[in-house]
Amino acid sequence: MPVAGIIAEYNPFHNGHLYQIQEVKKKFPDAPLVVAMSGNFLQRGEPASFDKWTRAEQALANGTDLVVEMPVLACVQPADRFAFNGVSILASLGVTDLFFGAEHAEYDFADYARLVQSAHGDFKTYSESYAATFQKAVAAKIGHNVDQPNDLLGLAYAKANLKLGEPLRLNPIQRKNANYHEVELKAGTIASATAIRQHYLAGNLAKLSAYVPEATLATLKTQRLLTWDDFFPYLKYKLLSTTPARLGEIYGMAEGIEYRLKEQMERLPSTADFDQWLKAVKTKRFTYTRLSRLACALLLELTPAEVKEYNKAPYMRLLGFNAKGQQVLSRAKKTSAHQIIAKVSKDDKNAAYRVDYRAGKIYQLQNQLEQDLKRAPIRIF
Amino acid sequence: MPVAGIIAEYNPFHNGHLYQIQEVKKKFPDAPLVVAMSGNFLQRGEPASFDKWTRAEQALANGTDLVVEMPVLACVQPADRFAFNGVSILASLGVTDLFFGAEHAEYDFADYARLVQSAHGDFKTYSESYAATFQKAVAAKIGHNVDQPNDLLGLAYAKANLKLGEPLRLNPIQRKNANYHEVELKAGTIASATAIRQHYLAGNLAKLSAYVPEATLATLKTQRLLTWDDFFPYLKYKLLSTTPARLGEIYGMAEGIEYRLKEQMERLPSTADFDQWLKAVKTKRFTYTRLSRLACALLLELTPAEVKEYNKAPYMRLLGFNAKGQQVLSRAKKTSAHQIIAKVSKDDKNAAYRVDYRAGKIYQLQNQLEQDLKRAPIRIF
Structure with a gap:
């Protein structure tokens, strides 16, 4: 089938x-x-x-x-x-x-x-x-x-x-x-x-x-539609408060770009938005998308060790299903090489899922809704 | 005299x-x-x-x-x-x-x-x-x-x-x-x-x-009078995005209080202010003032190594003077064991003064005025 x-x-x-x-x-x-x-x-x-x-x-x-x-x-x-x-x-x-x-x-x-x-x-x-x-x-x-x-x-x-x-x-x-x-x-x-x-x-x-x-x-x-500008104040604070050595430990940071990210942020007028900062930072080797991803890694404090850990033991989180989906799920639970997380427990919060939990907490700063703890998958029956 | x-x-x-x-x-x-x-x-x-x-x-x-x-x-x-x-x-x-x-x-x-x-x-x-x-x-x-x-x-x-x-x-x-x-x-x-x-x-x-x-x-x-609440969003983001291990490296962090700081921040409703968070964290050993200072060290990313460095080579920044003050200054320049910084250069920005520069940049996030670069001492003559 x-x-x-x-x-x-x-x-x-x-x-x-x-x-x-x-x-x-x-x-x-x-x-x-x-x-x-x-x-x-x-x-x-x-x-x-x-x-x-x-x-x-x-x-x-x-x-x-x-x-x-x-x-x-x-x-x-x-x-x-x-x-x-x-x-x-x-x-x-x-x-x-x-x-x-x-x-x-x-x-x-x-x-x-x-x-x-x-x-x-x-x-x-x-x-x-x-x-x-x-x-x-x-x-x-x-x-x-x-x-x-x-x-x-x-x-x-x-x-x-x-x-x-x-x-x-x-x-x-x-x-x-x-x-x-x-x-x-x-x-x-x-x-x-x-x-x-x-x-x-x-x-x-x-x-x-x-x-x-x-x-x-x-x-x-x-609901309010969120954009990068909702999270830009945190990114700004992050860049201004963190030493280049520490910035260098973030996933995707390379070739000393951390100095440029910081320097341009310090120079920008206080009214500048995410897009203006990114355009000020952009180079031939660091495209807009690559830099956006880097900014995201910075905002969420993603590290190379965490990426390695995910690649070694990938997992997924269950968001929702109906009866037909449940059948797929029942079969997959027996065969899937990936862990399927149905509910985030205190343990998950400190294990692999901690990175998503952290990202959820940061997202929550702007959308105000708990993203992980006590959230059960959506069931449509 | x-x-x-x-x-x-x-x-x-x-x-x-x-x-x-x-x-x-x-x-x-x-x-x-x-x-x-x-x-x-x-x-x-x-x-x-x-x-x-x-x-x-x-x-x-x-x-x-x-x-x-x-x-x-x-x-x-x-x-x-x-x-x-x-x-x-x-x-x-x-x-x-x-x-x-x-x-x-x-x-x-x-x-x-x-x-x-x-x-x-x-x-x-x-x-x-x-x-x-x-x-x-x-x-x-x-x-x-x-x-x-x-x-x-x-x-x-x-x-x-x-x-x-x-x-x-x-x-x-x-x-x-x-x-x-x-x-x-x-x-x-x-x-x-x-x-x-x-x-x-x-x-x-x-x-x-x-x-x-x-x-x-x-x-x-x-001018707008600033309070902790103006900087609370950054502190909140900081606590939610940083691992306890990293928090433990901040000046003044002790006895595992970093776990409590983080935990209470996660639990608080999104409308809570600085004072409410602090009162939720307070214990007998961690008084309100000690925790405020810890929050400040966190906000500004102060480390024990930086404190040590200051204690070894203390300095001060000249903010302003009049003719009478200038006489004191002229004499002190020859005798002071402390470095007296009159203007913050690019070098100072990366040397000892970098910590104050960082604090200035963070303060500037809310008051919008450059605090250090190109700011000459006030002269009243």
Whole structure:
């Protein structure tokens, strides 16, 4: 029996995500659909608009059956490592078919992965500055460019899958209408998450009802959407109060960039926001996204030792499920190589999950809601 | 020629301080008056109401001739060590006569210091829980209790002076009207700094003109008075984001109190303020003031190594002077064992002064004014 899987952020859940789920259902009308979702901090190094429980609820209200949290150490990572962590989690849950959006669904991603296998550096030494070189190598091997964001992520999934011995079949879904970073709301029913967030922040809530399902609209009406600027005061304090030597111990810090991060923060006017600081810090080797991720690691005090620990003993947190999801779960509990955390106890708080607990506490500084202790998985029966 | 000296916080400068200066002038009409003033964070572990420049200006407008900043590592200390650091600074500037307020000006503080010399523990092992025991020992030696706050501080000055070979003559001044922690504005012209701050915060600005000189009134009208609550969000973030092991490296952390600090912060409702947190943390051994100082060390990331470094090579920062103060300064420059920093250069920023620079940057997060770089001493000629 097939089990479908999606790796997602749902930041927030919109009609494009719904369309993707409908495409999964067309292919497998009866298969359970499992989602590995980012927690409160996302792959590109930013806080989630809404917390993980809110977004899991949105996902469960729209056709998914089981939602697990990808730990913060699995998420706040370069694309290749993020993809590897996501694919590992889905595979360990018994997922057979991975679905993902792509600008070119006709690409044979599994084949491309085999072709570029040797062009891919070691995960450990991966750095963003390497991305451009990598893209050239890929084009040379495949015969054409692969440079659209979702195509690239698809390729990353395919490479991760290959590395893991191909536990999943790959099912690219042709993306419709919205480009990834598009900020305009186009006519129709699908807009990018970026566009939706920006229109929310600009106060155009009324316009958004055409682009998001009911569950998301309810969230948009009742909860505050968080951005980096909500956490920027802490980051600022952190940089100003910490010695460069200490900053150097944070995950991802390299080449003395800690001096630059600190120096630029000291120089900026007190009214500057996260974006202005980041643009002041940016260099050719340190891209916007790499720096966002670094800022996130700083905010959350992530260390290389913690990343190592996660990689050695990966785990996931159960966010919610329905009856169909529960069946997947029951089977997975017996077979999964990853620990599945259902409830965060005092012990978890001090063991591996402590990093997510810490991230939750920091997220909570702005959204005011307890993220982990005493939070049971959402059950929809 | 006598040179008068005062150790002060001026938090903010009020008529009680003015009265003290007038008493100094009665005894030494022509002597220069030197003030060793706390910087942006104070002895009892709290941010200053107004920054060091504002408070130095208030002091210079009211009869003092030279104001130097006591470094943060000299200030945020138990009373004995604070007194020692203040007396050392004044002595190194050539001050001959220390003036200080006392509830009992008739006490022979120098004599008391000799009497209790042996009752005093080593500076290094000093802890607040020791204070009660110490007071008993003092009473036994002297023959009566010394338990009023200013008397006790006077005794601390006397002990420091004795330890330093008595470079200063001691001149207690009888305190008038206001008790230290009094919150009421009594009829008359003198009220405690606590009462003045509380009435300012309650919006009773009009009432305060009777209790503060013109320069302070101008500040109260134009600047925002800062309290711990302005910095509480950073402290909160700090405690939630830092592992107990790291917290344990902060100056003054002892007996595993770091676990309690963190635990109580996690448990408090998000609306709780600094005072509520502190009261939740308080124990018999960890008094309110000791914990405030610990919170301050945490906020500013003060380490035992930094305190050691300051004790080995003490220094001071020049905040302001007039012609009379300049004469004291010229002489002191040749003789002072302490480095006198007139302007903070990029080098100072990375040398010993880096700790004050850091404290300034953190203070600046709330008062928005650069505290160190490019700030020249105030000159009144």
